[in-house]
Amino acid sequence: MAVLPFHYLADSPSDVLADGLVDEITSALSRVHEFHVIARQSAFALRDQRPDARTAARILGAEYLVEGTIRRSGERLRVGVSLLNAAGHTLWSDRFEDTVGDLFELQDRIATQVAGQLPGKVRAAEIACVDRDCTVTNESRALVLRALPHFWAHRCEENAKAIELLSRAIAVDAHDVRALAYKAWAVVQQPSYMWSEDAAADRAEAFCLASLAAERVEDDASALVAISAAHSMAVADSARALAFVRRALDLDPNNAWGRLRLGWALVYDGRPAEALVEFDRAKRLSPLDPFLFNMRIGAAGAQAELGNYDLAIRMIHEALMNTPGITWAYRLLASLYGRIGDVENATAAARKLLESHPGLTMEKLAASVPPAVAERNPAYLKGLRAAGIQ
Template sequence: MARPRRRLTVIAALDMVGYSELVQRDELGTLREMRAIYKTLVRATLPKFSAQIIKMMGDGGLVEFPSVLDAVEWCMGFQLAMAEHNAASDRPQIEVRAAIVLADVILSDHDRFGAALGFAMRLQAAAPPGGIAITHSVRWQLLGEPASAFKPVGFLMLRSVPYPVEAWFWVPPGRTVPDIQPTQNQMLTPGVLALPGLAAEPPEDQRPLVAILPFGDLSSDKSCASIADGVAEETTATLAHVRSIRLIGRHSLAASPDIRALARDLGLRYAVEGSVRRAGNRIRITAQLIEAETGTHLWSGRMEGTVDDPFALQDEVATSIAGALHPAIRTAEIDRARRKNTDALRAHDLVLKAMPHFWAHRREDNATAIRLLDEALATDPRSGQALGLKAWCLSQEVTYLWSDDVERDKRLALALAQKAAETAEPDALVHVMIGATLSILNVDQSQARVHIDRALALDPTLAWAWTRLGFIQAYSGQPREGLASLRRAILLSPDDPVRFNAYAGMATCLFMLGDYAEAAREARQALDARPGMIWANRLLATSAALAGDMPLARTAVARLLQERPGMTLAEVRQAVHNLGDADMERYLEGLRIAGLPEA
């Protein structure tokens, strides 16, 4: 018997998602749509890549390519074209799963056979809708950008395949690699496969390591040693609640007080040092934040009090230091992430890089933040901060009139917030992100309040949490309490780059109280602090109009229309989701008086 002819080739398997349901809903329409896609996006594009269709199977098929790169480039181009096709169509979306494998096949004149073809179809079934799945044998043939575009998803168990398969997924920009939530059998690691010594290491903790150094007693009679020790102790205890940093143990400091040595040996990134002075009954405490590796001073602050109640003084100082360190460390970490090589960025770094774009409150920056967060989620689909911040960014897309599909972005934002909550991270910042999203997109503020209260329980020095609490109180009929929360946020973190948001919150509280002139003043202060924050002109315009300051109101409306020509009251009504009926009508009436057109 003659030996069969064989060839090592590259096979792309494609299959339509939800074919049966689409056909049941509209058989003729679905078949027409499939024929059009086949004619324009498949058959017409394959010759450029020297590819040929070897099997058609109703809602799918197999395509043979001369090289891995040809297959990858064609599949990416096809899926991007499908995304554009779906976006431009008013029909139900048609999505396709794709998989690429290296296949040892048996040849006939016009067909290919072999177990590898079945394997390709099994892998395709595991691919994300609209995306591509590949195995390690394909991944290792790619270099540079095509390789980095695929994200690892671990070892999968495929139907009728008796061994775990290591896989990588690609999805178009703007989508997130699905969080498969594999079972223990689906996420087998080399260690589970009984290969000794190859078990995966736990992920490295990317949070910065911080040391609270002993505070020095600089009083002439050395009478403040106990107060200095107490300040260091209280500061350490307060910062222990801050999830975004790690604190070094005091025993490590005792063994080596040299912060540069600690940076070299333990990875220490920042140190807090300070001193205590006394003059009569008065105490002055200074503190500085230092970058351990370089010795650069990043922040300094000074607090004063009396010796009458040293415990209250220590608590106040610790709270002030912790509140000030939040933005100082965050800014330093963002600078570090910006300096890193792109290939070295991880989810933590990408979230940090996204933050300045997020708080810029400009449409193009918000889009950049979402892109960076998508990259973070492709690296770590369960990153609470990436999920929460993307949800918050999408809520901004909705309420600031940047979205081209309000209902879609609202649904996605709420889904991401829910997923962030399910990560169950004891991270105050994640709860702030979730609470902000829920507060922006719902009239009922009770669920948002749960997350903000949780954030403050975890870290009572987090100014962002107090700011969002102020907004929630404004929308919940407690604007006076909201003003107190917002003033506390500013007091805790006077140098925070997001301080402008607290001013906008105060303007919101004052608007709810009917103090329109003061609301307009606070709105102007928010705009002065963040000139690119165009949306705040809505609050300025309605407040100024209701206060009778028509020149200011008309100027604010002109700025809105310059940024978004054709803006109408109907659009604003669709975008604002957290005002009750009476407050919404009052808000829109001010904009109407200011000159914003109805429709």
């Protein structure tokens, strides 16, 4: 990827802001280890030539280009940013508006927003390329990319397909860190989302896969996030989950999934106020993220931990309205209604849960709850019993 010089759409006595923005965006993207970012000075050499995207990509040897424009009206600033592929097709564009104040703070704010959104757009483009049977020299990488849309679908059969593809990737390359880490995350979702036939076995497998990935991970922020997710849901060890995700965010502070998983790890560790800050950061970094529902449910759980039950309940209803397929969220909803003594709504939420998971018992429900929650928050299961689940 190359970040091309940004251009003012009006006469300006100085390109300090444009150059500073490019520097900040280049620096932020260079922390994302999913792609290589071409040095700033190479892209800057094209500033006066202003070649079209295809020519710029050929000269720089880039598969993706970031370009931008700046408009200023008084103290108002509008920055347009686009992501293009080497053929010159626009894959994503967005507009950021701000006020001119502290120049460095302004550059940092915009760079953070751009860097937070671009990796997901590149990932989507790579997945589309693999689906079109583009040439991918790394077979395990292609299988990992194919697995991601199934992983994001949040349905039992789709998660099983993701696990199958990730297993094939590991069979091709047993040392593929992302395949190991993402499979650990996908497997640990089975019990957490009540799709598992054997919760203990799935958690043990996820922990084993995450441990193997941890031995090889080095500086892959995305893999570290997945390892953290697996640890947080497989075992009652919040400290390890926090250590892995903080390491990921040291490498890539704008990793939205990292902020999401840090939020959940903090909830599991009994630090809900800190968790809310991270869920909010995750949403601002990736407002259309496939895990947006998880940010909402995580924030609801944090509010419940703070005793704000009515707010938490409203947030869960909003999440279910936006993502009806996350029927496991009725588990938390039934528990919260049970805790506040609202028998009618607790029973209704429990009924929804049982409709989606026929034959569900209190024993199976208890097994589905992450160990850290079961150990630290007995009120969770008590609320479910109050909802009438036997």
